[in-house]
Every structure is written in C-alpha cells, then in structure tokens.
Amino acid sequence: MTRGTARSGNTAAPRSVDVARLAGVSQKTVSRVFNDEQYVSADVRRRVLEAAEELGYRRNNAARALASGRTRSIGVVTLGTALYGPTSLLMGVERVVRDTGYALHVVNTMEGDAAGVTGAVSSLLDQGVDGIVISEPIDEAGAERDASFRIDVPVLVLGAPLPVTAPRALIAGGGADLMARAAIEHLLDLGHLTVHHLAGPQRWYAAQDRLEGWRATLAAHGRTVPPVVEGDWSAASGYRAGRELAEHSDVTAVFAANDDMAIGLIRALTEAGRRVPEDVSVVGFDDIPVAAYVTPPLTTVRQPFDAVAQEGLKRLVHAIENPNADPLPTSDPPIDLIIRASTAPPPSRTTPARGRRTASRALKGAEHPSPPNGGKSTQR
Amino acid sequence: MTRGTARSGNTAAPRSVDVARLAGVSQKTVSRVFNDEQYVSADVRRRVLEAAEELGYRRNNAARALASGRTRSIGVVTLGTALYGPTSLLMGVERVVRDTGYALHVVNTMEGDAAGVTGAVSSLLDQGVDGIVISEPIDEAGAERDASFRIDVPVLVLGAPLPVTAPRALIAGGGADLMARAAIEHLLDLGHLTVHHLAGPQRWYAAQDRLEGWRATLAAHGRTVPPVVEGDWSAASGYRAGRELAEHSDVTAVFAANDDMAIGLIRALTEAGRRVPEDVSVVGFDDIPVAAYVTPPLTTVRQPFDAVAQEGLKRLVHAIENPNADPLPTSDPPIDLIIRASTAPPPSRTTPARGRRTASRALKGAEHPSPPNGGKSTQR
DNA sequence: CTGAAAGCGCTAACAG
DNA sequence: CTGTTAGCGCTTTCAG
Numbered sequence: 001m002t003r004g005t006a007r008s009g010n011t012a013a014p015r016s017v018d019v020a021r022l023a024g025v026s027q028k029t030v031s032r033v034f035n036d037e038q039y040v041s042a043d044v045r046r047r048v049l050e051a052a053e054e055l056g057y058r059r060n061n062a063a064r065a066l067a068s069g070r071t072r073s074i075g076v077v078t079l080g081t082a083l084y085g086p087t088s089l090l091m092g093v094e095r096v097v098r099d100t101g102y103a104l105h106v107v108n109t110m111e112g113d114a115a116g117v118t119g120a121v122s123s124l125l126d127q128g129v130d131g132i133v134i135s136e137p138i139d140e141a142g143a144e145r146d147a148s149f150r151i152d153v154p155v156l157v158l159g160a161p162l163p164v165t166a167p168r169a170l171i172a173g174g175g176a177d178l179m180a181r182a183a184i185e186h187l188l189d190l191g192h193l194t195v196h197h198l199a200g201p202q203r204w205y206a207a208q209d210r211l212e213g214w215r216a217t218l219a220a221h222g223r224t225v226p227p228v229v230e231g232d233w234s235a236a237s238g239y240r241a242g243r244e245l246a247e248h249s250d251v252t253a254v255f256a257a258n259d260d261m262a263i264g265l266i267r268a269l270t271e272a273g274r275r276v277p278e279d280v281s282v283v284g285f286d287d288i289p290v291a292a293y294v295t296p297p298l299t300t301v302r303q304p305f306d307a308v309a310q311e312g313l314k315r316l317v318h319a320i321e322n323p324n325a326d327p328l329p330t331s332d333p334p335i336d337l338i339i340r341a342s343t344a345p346p347p348s349r350t351t352p353a354r355g356r357r358t359a360s361r362a363l364k365g366a367e368h369p370s371p372p373n374g375g376k377s378t379q380r
Numbered sequence: 381m382t383r384g385t386a387r388s389g390n391t392a393a394p395r396s397v398d399v400a401r402l403a404g405v406s407q408k409t410v411s412r413v414f415n416d417e418q419y420v421s422a423d424v425r426r427r428v429l430e431a432a433e434e435l436g437y438r439r440n441n442a443a444r445a446l447a448s449g450r451t452r453s454i455g456v457v458t459l460g461t462a463l464y465g466p467t468s469l470l471m472g473v474e475r476v477v478r479d480t481g482y483a484l485h486v487v488n489t490m491e492g493d494a495a496g497v498t499g500a501v502s503s504l505l506d507q508g509v510d511g512i513v514i515s516e517p518i519d520e521a522g523a524e525r526d527a528s529f530r531i532d533v534p535v536l537v538l539g540a541p542l543p544v545t546a547p548r549a550l551i552a553g554g555g556a557d558l559m560a561r562a563a564i565e566h567l568l569d570l571g572h573l574t575v576h577h578l579a580g581p582q583r584w585y586a587a588q589d590r591l592e593g594w595r596a597t598l599a600a601h602g603r604t605v606p607p608v609v610e611g612d613w614s615a616a617s618g619y620r621a622g623r624e625l626a627e628h629s630d631v632t633a634v635f636a637a638n639d640d641m642a643i644g645l646i647r648a649l650t651e652a653g654r655r656v657p658e659d660v661s662v663v664g665f666d667d668i669p670v671a672a673y674v675t676p677p678l679t680t681v682r683q684p685f686d687a688v689a690q691e692g693l694k695r696l697v698h699a700i701e702n703p704n705a706d707p708l709p710t711s712d713p714p715i716d717l718i719i720r721a722s723t724a725p726p727p728s729r730t731t732p733a734r735g736r737r738t739a740s741r742a743l744k745g746a747e748h749p750s751p752p753n754g755g756k757s758t759q760r
Numbered sequence: 761c762t763g764a765a766a767g768c769g770c771t772a773a774c775a776g
Numbered sequence: 777c778t779g780t781t782a783g784c785g786c787t788t789t790c791a792g
Binding site: 015016017027028031035059060061062063064065066067068069 | 784785786787788
Binding site for chain 2: 058059060061062063064065066071073081082084087088091094095098103104105106107108123125126127128234235236238239259260263264266267270288289290292293294295297
C-alpha cells in the first residue's frame with residue numbers, strides 16, 4: 001500500500017515525481033514536457049517521455065484542474081430522447097470537442113424546460129466544466145426563469161434563444177425558418193395553392209422556427225395560411241394528424257416539421273385513400289436515414305447538424321480560451337432541400353374523376369428507383 | 381485577484397472555508413454537511429446550508445477528486461454514428477448514471493475497433509473516471525489487442541465480449557440470439573420453410589449474435605440455412621440486398637438485423653414486384669419509432685435498451701463502490717416480438733397464379749389501422 | 761533552459 | 777457530535 005516502492009510494487013498510479021526521479025530531472029520539468037511548454041531541451045524531453053512511458057504515467061486531471069482552475073472539459077445538455085435531430089447534434093458536438101482536446105460531460109434532461117435545463121447546467125457547473133452547450137432547449141411558458149441563476153462560463157445554445165441568464169452566451173444553428181421556406185416554395189412552385197403545416201410541439205424553439213418560416217413564406221406569396229396541426233415529433237402523432245387532414249379535401253400539400261411525423265402522416269393519408277403524392281404532397285424535415293426508402297421516398301430538408309455543431313463549438317472554444325476577445329463571427333448553414341417522390345403537382349382540379357391509376361399504385365415507388373437521395377437542390 | 385476579500389469583492393468562487401466562517405463552524409463541518417455524513421446536528425446543518433446558499437457555494441469537484449481519489453464519474457465509449465441502437469443505449473445509460481449521482485463523460489470513436497476503443501478508453505482514463513461503459517464495440521480482426529493496455533477500473537461492456545484487457549469487467553445486454561430466435565420461429569410458425577438473413581456488418585458483435593441466433597434456430601428446426609447477405613445497418617444497404625434477394629423466387633421470408641435495413645429491403649422488394657408480406661415476409665430488429673408507420677408496418681423485435689442500460693449500470697456502480705464484493709448477478713432481458721403487417725404465411729405454392737388482389741394493394745395497410753404496435757407477443 | 765517552494769480546495773484520518 | 781492536521785498531484789510563482 002505504500003507509495004515509495006517506486007516501480008516494483010506497482011499498486012498505485014505513478015506520479016510526476018516518480019517520472020522525474022527516473023528521468024533524473026525535477027518534477028517541474030516533467031510538467032513542462034507534458035504541457036508542451038517551450039524551453040525544454042530535446043534531450044531532457046526525450047528522457048522524460050521515456051521514463052513516463054516506462055512507468056505508464058498519466059497525468060492526474062483532478063490535480064491539474066485544482067491547480068490550474070481549468071478542467072478542459074465542456075458540458076453538454078441534451079434532451080432525453082433518441083430523436084434524430086438532437087442525437088445527431090450531440091454526435092457532431094462530440095466529434096468536434098474531442099478534436100479540440102476537451103473532454104465532454106453529457107447531461108440529459110427529460111424536460112428541456114427552464115427548470116430542467118437549470119438543473120442540468122447546475123450539475124455541469126458542479127463538475128467544473130469550462131464551457132457549456134445547450135442543445136435545443138424548450139420554451140416552457142409556465143417556468144419563469146430563475147433570475148438568480150447565472151452561468152458565468154461561456155455557453156453555446158444550439159438552435160434557440162437562451163433559457164437562462166448567461167453573460168457569455170453564443171447562439172448557433174438557427175436558419176430553420178429559411179429551410180422551411182425552401183420547402184414551402186418548392187411546393188408552391190409545383191402549383192399548390194397553399195401548404196398545410198404539421199408542426200412540432202411549440203414548446204420547442206426548433207418547432208417554432210419551422211412554423212414561422214412556413215407562415216412567413218406563405219404570407220410573402222400572398223397565400224392563405226391554413227390552421228396549424230400540432231404533433232409531438234413522433235410518427236404516431238403524425239398519424240393522428242393525418243387522419244384529421246385526410247378529411248379535408250382541400251389539403252393538397254403538407255409540410256411536416258420532421259420526417260417521423262411525415263411518415264406517420266403519409267400512412268394515415270394512404271389508409272384514408274388519399275394518395276401521396278398524387279392527391280397530397282408531403283415534405284419532411286431532417287432527412288433521417290430511412291427517408292429515401294419509405295414509400296414514397298420522402299422529399300425533405302436536410303439539416304446540417306455537423307456543420308452547425310462544428311461551427312458552434314469552434315466559437316465556444318474560442319470564447320473559453322480568449323475570455324476577453326470578441327466572439328467569432330457566425331456563418332449561415334447551407335440549405336439542402338432533397339426532392340424525392342413524396343411531392344408532385346396538385347391534382348388537376350378540372351378532372352375531379354380519377355381512379356384509372358389506382359391499380360398501378362402499388363409500384364409507384366418503382367418509378368423512382370434511385371437508391372439514396374433523388375435530386376438535390378441546394379439553395380442559398 | 382486576491383482571494384481574501386471574502387464576500388465583498390465576489391470575484392472568485394466561494395470555498396468551503398468561506399461558508400464555514402459565515403456559519404461559524406469549522407471547514408470540516410461544512411464538508412460533512414455536503415457529504416451527507418451523519419453526526420451533524422440539525423441546527424448546524426441548517427446554518428451551513430443557509431450560509432452556502434447565501435454565498436452561492438458549490439463544491440469544487442477537482443479538489444474533491446484529488447483528495448478522495450474518486451471522481452464520481454463514469455465514462456462511456458460510443459460509436460460515432462447516430463444509429464438508433466447505440467443512441468438509445470447511450471440515452472438509457474445517461475438516465476441511470478444521473479440517478480446514481482455520477483457524472484458522465486462521453487467519448488466517441490468513429491471506429492469501434494480495438495485501436496479506436498483503446499484510444500477512447502485511454503482518454504477516459506486520463507479524465508480519471510471511476511468506471512467505464514463500452515457500448516457495442518466492434519471485433520476488428522486486423523487489430524490485435526494491445527496486451528500492455530489494461531483497464532483497472534470496472535468496465536461494463538454492452539452487448540459484446542471485451543475488446544481490451546480488464547480484470548474488472550462486466551458484460552451486459554446479450555440475448556440478441558434469443559431475440560433472433562423469436563423472430564425466426566414466428567416466421568416458421570407462419571409456414572415458411574426457411575428464413576433468409578440480411579445481416580449487419582459482422583465486425584459488430586451485435587450483428588454476429590443475431591446471425592448466430594438465426595442460424596441456430598434454423599438448424600434446431602432442421603431447416604436449410606441459406607447463404608447470408610450482409611449489409612452495413614443502413615437502409616441503403618438493405619435496399620441493395622433487396623435487389624439481390626428479389627431475384628430468387630425461393631425467398632419467402634427475410635430476417636433483417638435492424639429496422640433500417642428492413643425498410644430498405646422492403647423498398648427494393650416492392651420495386652421488384654415482390655409484395656410484402658404476400659410474397660415475402662420481412663422481420664426487422666430494434667423497433668425504431670417509425671417502424672409501425674412504414675408500409676407495411678414492420679414486424680420487428682424490440683430491444684430493451686433501457687432495461688439493459690439500467691441493469692448494467694447498477695452492476696457497474698456496485699462494482700465501483702464495492703471493489704471487493706462479488707459482482708451483482710445478471711438477469712435476462714425480456715424478449716419482445718412485435719407482430720405487425722410485414723409478415724404473413726408464405727404464398728401458397730399450389731396456386732402460382734395470383735393477381736386478383738393487386739388492385740387493392742394500395743390500401744393494404746388500411747387493413748391494419750392500429751396506430752402503434754400491432755399485437756405484441758412477449759416470450760420467455 | 762531548469763529547479764524550489766507554495767498552494768489550489770477538499771477529504772481522511774485522528775483526536776477531542 | 778465537532779475540530780485539527782496532513783496531504784492528494786499538479787501548476788504557479790519566483791529564483792537561478
């Protein structure tokens with residue numbers, strides 16, 4: 001149990017003094033080598049490295065953090081669901097964080113409301129993270145934000161305004177409204193008079209943005225803005241919405257706030273005898289992996305999760321390491337509308353009687369045999 | 381910049397001595413209160429808590445870790461994809477970890493092979509985690525494991541044998557073979573003579589397990605074991621496999637190693653004029669959220685991600701906190717085969733001529749209008 | 761270029 | 777029930 005046994009009884013982890021002794025230098029020099037500080041002769045550096053290797057030395061991070069006041073770690077607050085969007089963002093974040101040499105603490109909050117986020121952030125702060133990423137928080141009307149709760153480390157909020165008080169905040173990943181716009185305009189270009197919207201839960205900023213983009217685009221084109229149907233992101237809710245929408249024969253195009261809902265929607269429509277895309281066009285959002293393979297292949301907006309995560313993190317790390325510098329500028333993410341087979345011109349209203357084509361419906365998909373994405377039109 | 385300013389110049393974070401001073405107790409007592417140790421009078425506890433509250437005190441984790449030798453954090457190694465399985469496991473893990481009071485470090489490795497896992501684990505060890513969870517590692521043939529790399533903290537490996545040397549290892553989340561068995565037997569019960577398998581990449585243990593379960597079940601029933609088609613988990617690969625399988629008219633049932641591939645497969649089959657389930661039955665694996673809403677709704681095996689994560693973590697935490705005790709026993713996860721509309725009896729071979737039903741195909745799905753899962757048969 | 765000394769803020773034994 | 781005394785293994789001064 002004693003420590004002094006050096007490298008014979010290898011019970012305890014070796015410390016930098018052990019390395020120093022073996023290399024015949026001072027402990028401080030070992031520290032210098034491991035921190036890549038300059039002013040260490042090549043020879044000494046080599047000897048230290050060799051000694052460390054031999055001992056299997058690894059720095060004690062707790063001690064480092066305690067002495068330096070920095071943990072070199074970033075905390076991420078995510079929502080506790082396996083939803084494709086948040087998940088993809090998390091993966092993107094992890095990728096970048098590692099590249100920057102920071103460690104990642106992840107905390108989930110089932111409810112993305114102010115209270116939930118506050119709790120999650122609090123536990124991150126307890127861990128002593130140097131920066132925080134809040135992914136897709138929710139705007140909980142009822143929960144007044146706790147004014148006394150301040151986050152003093154830099155905070156990156158992905159896709160939403162800030163749900164807490166933080167002087168050093170950065171925002172990234174907006175633009176969902178512009179993406180929605182691309183989807184709506186595609187539909188209008190096809191000849192639809194207006195577009196219905198199957199929205200996500202409006203507590204989510206992500207859902208609000210898409211709705212706003214939809215509404216604004218319709219308004220900009222002078223179209224009537226039909227009532228919104230709200231889902232909860234799930235295919236099940238899309239299905240329920242679909243049963244509703246199927247009853248209104250004036251619905252010829254629907255923009256769903258995510259692909260899962262779009263898929264549920266299509267199923268309900270189909271079951272109700274409304275063909276997609278002949279009778280109703282459907283556009284999704286996200287471009288989940290199966291989107292190209294469902295029936296019919298889904299026209300959708302691809303979200304640039306990786307790009308958003310990458311840029312956001314770069315700005316966060318910059319803010320952490322340069323506390324007094326100006327924040328890095330933001331750049332707009334690309335908009336990627338992927339046109340597949342779930343959208344088509346509206347049924348021609350001059351020929352109300354149709355039915356001939358029903359028999360061939362089963363193989364409709366075969367008309368678009370391209371495996372992955374159909375044509376891509378990247379705008380902006 | 382000085383510290384001594386106490387609570388007037390609130391530049392630096394308050395420390396436990398500050399709280400102690402305010403509460404009129406010793407620093408150690410503050411420590412006691414925050415660690416929920418016994419032997420603190422209710423009155424003192426209250427005073428300490430109030431002082432802490434007033435100062436906005438929060439424990440310094442680095443100091444705690446340094447002094448105690450424990451970080452109260454668990455590291456998780458995940459694959460760098462947004463695949464539903466690994467993601468769901470991660471969410472499950474996070475949920476449980478937080479409940480146990482530990483923090484979570486997440487490290488992604490793009491390649492789940494030995495080298496990638498080693499690197500990820502290494503960075504976790506650098507962070508000083510008390511335990512490690514390795515989620516779904518990959519069996520990389522080429523990468524010989526580095527014998528000198530030992531993990532001395534407890535390790536929980538989810539769904540696979542261990543890719544590294546670790547004396548204190550725990551395994552959880554097997555049973556995929558039994559789940560595969562349930563799927564295969566369902567198909568055989570329907571009258572299929574044999575079942576083809578669209579496997580996952582065989583570098584993944586998860587894929588190997590499913591394949592093995594498939595093969596064993598077929599063998600146990602004295603059926604011929606057809607050649608395996610291997611995909612890469614993606615719908616695209618399922619689509620490619622489907623084009624292949626569609627050419628063999630003797631294929632009447634396919635067991636896909638995950639739902640994404642099943643969906644791609646169904647699309648390819650449908651495009652080739654092979655109807656699902658009339659001509660070919662398809663079973664997936666995972667029960668992804670859209671599985672109930674694709675066309676046709678997918679019969680699949682639901683994986684108990686939460687249960688697996690929860691039980692595994694419980695055992696891991698036990699191992700961390702009781703270094704010398706025996707590991708907790710494992711329990712088998714439930715098997716949940718969800719029968720929807722993608723499986724049916726094989727086409728009757730006495731009536732080669734069919735076609736009457738084609739016209740109604742478009743609404744085939746309408747015969748199964750139940751929104752979520754169809755019937756569930758939980759076995760074992 | 762290198763070293764010595766002094767903590768970082770807390771927990772771990774021990775004493776009361 | 778409460779306080780004292782030592783460190784944990786580094787980084788940070790400040791001297792060479």
